Structures are given as C-alpha cells and as structure tokens.
Amino acid sequence: MNSKEFERRRRQLMSMVGEGGIVIIPTAPVRTRSRDVEYNYRQDSDFYYLTGFPEPQAVAVLVPGRPNGEYLLFCREKNPERELWDGLRAGQGGAVSDYGADDAFPIDDIDDILPGIMESCSRVYYTMGMYADFDKRMAEWVNTLRSKLSRGVHSPQEFVALDHLLHDMRLYKSRGEISAMRKSAKVSVAAHKRAMQVTRPGMFEYEVEAEFRHEFRRNNAWVSYSPIVGGGKNACILHYVENNAELQDGDLLLIDAGCELDYYASDITRTFPVSGRFSPEQRAIYEIVLQAQDAAIEKTVVGNHWNDPHDAAVKTITKGLRKLGLIEGTLPRLIKDGAYQQYYMHRTGHWIGMDVHDVGDYKVGDEWRVLENGMVTTVEPGIYLDNSRKIPKAFRNIGVRIEDDVAITSKGPDVLSKGLARDPDDIEALMHSR
Numbered sequence: 001m002n003s004k005e006f007e008r009r010r011r012q013l014m015s016m017v018g019e020g021g022i023v024i025i026p027t028a029p030v031r032t033r034s035r036d037v038e039y040n041y042r043q044d045s046d047f048y049y050l051t052g053f054p055e056p057q058a059v060a061v062l063v064p065g066r067p068n069g070e071y072l073l074f075c076r077e078k079n080p081e082r083e084l085w086d087g088l089r090a091g092q093g094g095a096v097s098d099y100g101a102d103d104a105f106p107i108d109d110i111d112d113i114l115p116g117i118m119e120s121c122s123r124v125y126y127t128m129g130m131y132a133d134f135d136k137r138m139a140e141w142v143n144t145l146r147s148k149l150s151r152g153v154h155s156p157q158e159f160v161a162l163d164h165l166l167h168d169m170r171l172y173k174s175r176g177e178i179s180a181m182r183k184s185a186k187v188s189v190a191a192h193k194r195a196m197q198v199t200r201p202g203m204f205e206y207e208v209e210a211e212f213r214h215e216f217r218r219n220n221a222w223v224s225y226s227p228i229v230g231g232g233k234n235a236c237i238l239h240y241v242e243n244n245a246e247l248q249d250g251d252l253l254l255i256d257a258g259c260e261l262d263y264y265a266s267d268i269t270r271t272f273p274v275s276g277r278f279s280p281e282q283r284a285i286y287e288i289v290l291q292a293q294d295a296a297i298e299k300t301v302v303g304n305h306w307n308d309p310h311d312a313a314v315k316t317i318t319k320g321l322r323k324l325g326l327i328e329g330t331l332p333r334l335i336k337d338g339a340y341q342q343y344y345m346h347r348t349g350h351w352i353g354m355d356v357h358d359v360g361d362y363k364v365g366d367e368w369r370v371l372e373n374g375m376v377t378t379v380e381p382g383i384y385l386d387n388s389r390k391i392p393k394a395f396r397n398i399g400v401r402i403e404d405d406v407a408i409t410s411k412g413p414d415v416l417s418k419g420l421a422r423d424p425d426d427i428e429a430l431m432h433s434r
C-alpha cells in the first residue's frame with residue numbers, strides 16, 4: 001500500500017473526529033509462544049491501517065487542527081546494539097521521513113508528553129477494551145491530568161469508542177485495497193491448485209497443509225488463519241485444525257485455507273475427492289452446495305441486504321436435501337422450521353479484509369446492513385453429513401463447503417478468488433492432470 005493511502009486514511013478519520021478530538025492508537029503487543037520464544041509479530045490492523053508502521057512498541061496520535069503537527073508517532077529509539085539482535089528500527093527520524101509523521105518521540109517519553117497533548121482536547125477516541133494494558137495506561141494519563149485540575153489543567157470530558165468510525169472506514173475497501181486482496185487471493189488459489197494436484201490416498205492431512213505453507217511463503221505471504229485440512233468425517237468438524245489423519249481412498253477432503261499478503265487476507269475453501277473421483281452421493285451433495293454458492297453470489301450485489309445471500313443459499317440447500325430425501329416436508333415449512341440447520345449450521349459469509357473475519361457491523365440498528373460498493377465478503381455455503389445413523393450410509397461422512405471472496409461492486413459481484421476449479425468435472429480434470 002503506498003504512503004499516500006495511509007495519509008488519506010488519517011485525513012478522513014481526522015475530518016470525522018474534528019477539532020477538539022484526539023485519536024490514540026497503540027500497536028499490538030509482542031506475544032510469547034513458549035518460554036523465551038515469541039510469535040512472529042503481526043501489527044494491530046487498526047494501527048497499521050492508519051500508519052503503515054510495522055514495528056511493535058509504538059503509539060500513534062492524531063490531533064485534528066493541532067498547529068504543531070496533527071500526526072504524532074511515539075516509537076522505539078534507534079539502538080545499534082538492540083538492532084544488531086532484533087532488526088532495524090525506524091527511530092524518530094524514520095517515523096517522520098519514511099512514515100509521514102509530523103513529529104515523533106521516543107516511546108519511553110510518552111508518559112511525560114502525551115498527557116500534555118491530551119490536555120487541550122475534550123474528546124478521546126480509542127479502541128477501548130482491545131488491550132487491557134493500554135486501557136490501564138490510558139486511565140493513568142487521564143488521572144495525571146485530573147490530579148492537576150486544581151492548577152487549572154483541563155482533562156478530556158468524553159471518551160469515544162474509535163471502532164465505530166474506524167471500522168466503518170475499513171469496511172469500505174479502496175481500489176488499492178481491492179487490488180491487494182486480489183493478489184492475496186491469487187496466492188491462495190495457486191496453493192489450492194497444488195493441493196488438488198498432489199493429494200493421493202495414503203497421504204496425511206498435514207502433508208497437504210505443507211503445500212499451502214510452502215506456496216504462501218514462496219510468495220512472501222503467511223497463513224491468515226490455521227488451515228483446516230479435513231478428510232472424511234473430519235470435514236464435518238467445522239474448525240478442525242489437527243490435520244493429522246491419513247487420507248482414505250473414497251473420502252472427500254475439505255480444505256479451508258488462505259493467506260495474508262501485505263496485510264490483506266484471503267479465505268478459500270474447496271472440497272474434492274481424495275481418489276480424484278466423486279462418488280455419486282458425494283457429487284449429489286457437492287452439486288447442491290455449488291448451486292447454493294452460485295445463488296448466494298448472485299445476491300451479493302449493491303442494494304441487497306447482508307442476509308440476502310444467506311437466504312438464497314438456505315433455500316437452495318433445503319430444496320436439494322429434500323430432493324435427496326435427507327429432510328422431509330414441504331419446502332416453505334422446512335425453511336421456516338430451519339430443518340437445514342442440522343446439516344448447514346453456519347452463516348453464508350463474513351466480511352474479509354485486513355482481518356480474515358474483518359471489522360464492520362452486519363446490522364444497522366435492527367436492520368441487516370445494505371450491501372454497498374467496496375465491501376468484501378466471503379460466500380461459503382456448506383453441507384455436513386456426519387456418521388449419525390439417521391443419515392443413509394452412502395451419504396455419511398460427507399462434508400462439503402465451497403468458499404470464495406467476493407467484492408461488491410456497482411458492476412456486480414467481483415469474485416476475487418476466481419480461477420480455481422469449482423465445478424466437479426473441472427476438479428476431477430485438474431486432479432487427473434497431475
């Protein structure tokens with residue numbers, strides 16, 4: 001993302017906050033994996049969205065209309081010895097020259113400097129409750145000011161949750177963001193293709209997972225969530241991440257995996273036969289899910305509301321299950337009673353962006369949100385038939401989900417993850433081209 005875009009975002013947020021407001025936003029903490037080993041650092045999405053600054057231990061401050069600089073960055077100081085061990089730091093000079101800050105200060109000085117800046121503001125915008133340690137520090141800064149009230153020092157009167165403004169901004173993706181998401185999806189598509197081509201009976205689920213991690217890393221991407229690689233009955237466990245079972249001839253393999261590239265996530269699911277050939281029952285279920293996804297994508301258009309794609313998927317799935325005799329009754333009755341829920345128990349999509357389950361409200365008041373240009377959602381219907389006895393034997397242990405990432409545009413649905421086989425014949429052809 002180029003630096004102009006970060007600047008544009010700060011301007012937009014500052015114009016919404018207005019004079020008298022101050023935005024204070026911290027980085028994500030460094031987290032320990034085990035003993036003295038840390039997880040790979042991932043910047044907080046809100047912080048990165050506004051700054052493009054990748055380092056930990058920083059706080060960004062936006063003060064609309066402040067004469068001595070509206071965008072301040074508190075960050076780590078240059079330190080040749082630490083940098084030798086942990087990598088380069090921008091320092092205060094880099095914060096100004098490379099990241100567009102109007103002024104920058106050492107993070108260790110924040111307690112001395114920030115309360116003085118807050119003093120002139122009446123409203124503080126920050127993401128309350130996100131990080132307990134930061135909430136505590138915020139209280140300390142405010143208390144510092146309150147303790148000086150008798151000396152004529154002011155303290156902010158109002159605390160505003162930043163989420164409503166910032167997360168609504170993040171929900172509408174710019175052209176640059178859509179393009180970043182398309183690149184991210186492209187890497188995930190390539191990985192799913194690889195998986196289809198290498199899978200054979202006798203392999204283990206983790207071996208297929210390794211194809212994803214390899215394809216992601218060779219493109220400078222990471223997993224955006226733990227990949228779900230579930231063969232046979234494991235495909236019916238929605239958040240299965242053990243990925244340690246042997247793949248059996250005759251089973252389906254469900255893979256829900258996507259990468260994060262340049263801070264933008266992709267999220268794709270495909271289901272295919274381990275052997276390279278669908279059984280008639282597997283194909284029958286697969287076709288229903290495919291039709292449901294088509295019906296849902298068709299409804300993912302400007303002016304529809306958030307639940308329209310889900311309603312379309314539910315209708316198609318209910319019809320299909322009824323036709324196969326897996327549920328019984330009249331169609332309107334079955335839909336009204338939610339009969340499909342025993343086999344389709346999740347929603348048809350979620351917002352996606354910098355986070356795989358991205359920010360943004362799904363309802364405005366009591367109403368479903370209306371879909372608008374620039375929003376991006378997954379479309380991911382599924383049917384899960386486990387090994388319970390109420391299900392005819394040939395239909396047991398069939399879990400199918402098909403998921404793609406769809407941008408809502410004024411020209412209709414734009415499938416960012418297109419180019420990956422979805423049709424069962426195309427999947428079989430791809431698997432046999434290996």
Ligand code: CA
Nearest residue numbers: 256267268403
């Ligand atoms: Ca997914």
